[in-house]
Amino acid sequence: MLVALTGVLVLVVFAAGLVVLRPGPVAAWLGDDAGSRPTPVVDPPDAPPGPVLGSLDGTAPVPNEAGLTTAIGKLVTDNDLGGRASVVVRDVVTGNVLYANKGDVPTVPASTMKLVTAAAVLATRGPAHRIPTRVVAGPDPGEVILVGGGDPTLGVNSKTFYPGAARLDKLAAATKKALGGTAPTKVYYDSSLFSGPVYEPGWDSDIPTGGFGGPSTALTVDGARTTPKQLDNGYSERFSKPDEAAAKAFAKALGVGGNPAPAPKGSVPQGPSAAPTSPAGSIDPGTELARVESPPMVRLVEYMLVDSDNVVAEAMARQVALAKGKPASYAGARAAMTEVVGELGLPADGLVLADGSGLSRTDRLTPDLQTALLALAASGRRPELTEMFAGLPVAQWTGTLDERFGEATDRKAAAGVVRAKTGTLTGNHAMAGVVTTVDGRLLAFSILTDGVTASSDTTRSALDRIAATLARCGCR
Incomplete structure (x- = not known):
């Protein structure tokens, strides 16, 4: 039996005994074998929504x-x-x-x-996959690298455009904790996960400035918007360099002055990196210090x-x-x-x-x-x-x-x-x-x-x- 799509919040499909609900905190989806990496900063999940759809007669007449x-x-x-x-x-x-x-x-x-x-x-x-945004230790003590994982919904603080988004202020707090007694001194950023042009060649020439699209970069905040607000018609001004803008916002949250710079080549290890030895000990370059994760893919x-x-x-x-x-x-x-x-x-x-x-x-x-x-x-x-x-x-x-x-x-x-x-x-x-x-x-x-x-x-x-x-x- 299928269930009519007359509700707003939930889709329930009955087919071969299957029941699937709207995106929500489904335990089997949200498990995470994190190993030794830093625990991601994640906001508490929403309460599960209740069904709001009426039944659909599976034997209803078929149009011809x-x-x-x-x-x-x-x-x-x-x-x-x-x-x-x-x-x-x-x-x-x-x-x-x-x-x-x-x-x-x-x-x-x-x-x-x-x-x-x-x-x-x-x-x-x-449906359960979450996109990480990470911070790893930079080349010298106190230097950190903000690493974009491709999360377009990443926010700066509580005033995010996307509900439930990961936040840079929380990432900054976790980074400071991981650094222990070492004060952060410089922020680098890495958005190399995405390659090629940031705009598709087949797009109309007004897309970059039209307010409904933006550059495709692995590091961005609020969908590349310059502000988490938008006009009633959906228009939002976008950054031309979203990765640089995100790094500046992170540096501000971290309390680091100066302009962030692109990460030195080879300074970001591929794959999971080791956890810091201890707050009081030295931290090897490339060590993952903190991470936040996007809402689930659904x-x-x-x-x-x-x-x-x-x-x-x-x-x-x-x-x-x-x-x-x-x-x-x-x-x-x-x-x-x-x-x-x-x-x-x-x-x-x-x-x-x-x-x-x-x-x-x-x-x-x-x-x-x-x-x-x-x-x-x-x-x-x-x-x-x-x-x-x-x-x-x-x-x-x-x-x-x-x-x-x-x-x-x-x-x-x-x-x-x-x-x-x-x-x-x-x-x-x-x-x-x-x-x-x-x-x-x-x-x-x-x-x-x-x-x-x-x-x-x-x-x-x-x-x-x-x-x-x-x-x-x-x-x-």
Whole structure:
């Protein structure tokens, strides 16, 4: 039995006896064989959320092609969608395609690319994985090196952008304790885990200054934001050198003056390092002094999907690359994610992955792939993938769907029963997710458009209309 996606906080999927909840403090996920390394500074976990979803009748009637064609056929070919809309509607229970219009045509997915990124990182890293930010001893006594592990949610202090993020002030306190009687004198920083360009070449020229993306670096705070606050439209000014900014914030928390410098080559050992001998004894260069760790991967995926966070998406793509033993670069990430798509058995014809966020106009995928991925995630065959649903925005409730479905009839039909990722680039608009029909059947859908000339508001309304029609239509 499947459970309807009508709630906000929890997704529960019953398939082959499987029950999976929204990201939370699941003991089996959060265990850590830390060995002798310093104990990470981690905030207390949230209390487990309670189920808030109603039951879905697994025997609910299945829409058929004729009914779907009658209901959404004209909407799909609406000029407001540019006349080149690629659409697939798939039954989640059986996995069968119920409706397709150019469903196998590779199209620019915009931010719906994040569905692939979410699945890839959950499949490779697992829901429990946490990303460390470490401090190791520098070349001389009192010198320390801040080592970025690729956590995009790292905060400076209690005023973090991301709830539950690891914090530099706590890392600084743990570092001082590890140094014992040795006063910190200089801060170096190392962000070499990520390689290659910090912006993907296929991005529009305004991305670096547009406030919705930022440089991809292994060391950053608050998603490279210059302040943990953002405007109502989601705009956030970003640092051009996030690693340097993070190091300055750490030095301030540590009470060290002067400007931090990049770590000397070879000064950061690869892999776990030995613990300090004793507070009173000497500390060898490269010894790990302290660490903090990000929230579990399930939370990071949620942050990425709910508000379509591009910086988090690129960090997640690099985690896939690291998990597959490839360079943590755009090239390494796209090779790794393409490999994972194949391992998941998804239809990959025409697939081109340039980045993890969908900002690149060279990205290409099909609605066939997206709906197959959503059906797989909901099936319970890969339980770690089910966690991606917790991050999908809910119509008229959360994230990028909070203020969508503006027309009264669409709003009434879609509110609470459409859970989807949206995507927008100039000329390209998209929506992909799941919807519960009026009869209680769970469907996966993907709508990718190209060559759109209508306004963004007009096009979004056209997409909303299709999703709302699927919700209110038995389509039989």
